[in-house]
Amino acid sequence: DTGVSQDPRHKITKRGQNVTFRCDPISEHNRLYWYRQTLGQGPEFLTYFQNEAQLEKSRLLSDRFSAERPKGSFSTLEIQRTEQGDSAMYLCASSSQGAGTDTQYFGPGTRLTVL
């Protein structure tokens, strides 16, 4: 257990529905990252926050995806109008800016299945 938690661990939804995932980072970490991983691939960067500011968003992220970190602690990732291609493991990671190498620690992930 790295100290990063994600909820829910599994989500099954029907195409067209909205889903929201939550990530709670390690408490002293000010950076929070979202990744998506599909079978046989490495984690793919989606977006990241430093404190409450969203500093970068992948161009691969369509406007159906939105992420927030309103108080600089936990974060949510929402997917609107889900599509079958959104089925993946959604991973959250956190790190400390002052740690030099920006070593990221991952949560257990949320596995999304879109029917």
Added chain:
Amino acid sequence: QKEVEQNSGPLSVPEGAIASLNCTYSDRGSQSFFWYRQYSGKSPELIMFIYSNGDKEDGRFTAQLNKASQYVSLLIRDSQPSDSATYLCAVKRDKIIFGKGTRLHILP
């Protein structure tokens, strides 16, 4: 050219032998390099990081970095069946880019 390249495997190694995992990267400005282990259905788990040329040892694991050749490797000594997993190489300049991973299978 892909940013971070790894042989997908599977790499089969007898128990007790040395497993050697390799990774090449394209961005010469990369500063930090990470190895993660990922068991099937689980999230990546950090094994170690390296940012200076040369070797870095941690228990049975040794990371090797050669920035001139844009090459980073992970050696696992005295391989155990519990080492069977996918090993992800990750490279950081502005953000971390992951390779697709190498599947390692330790043969009992």
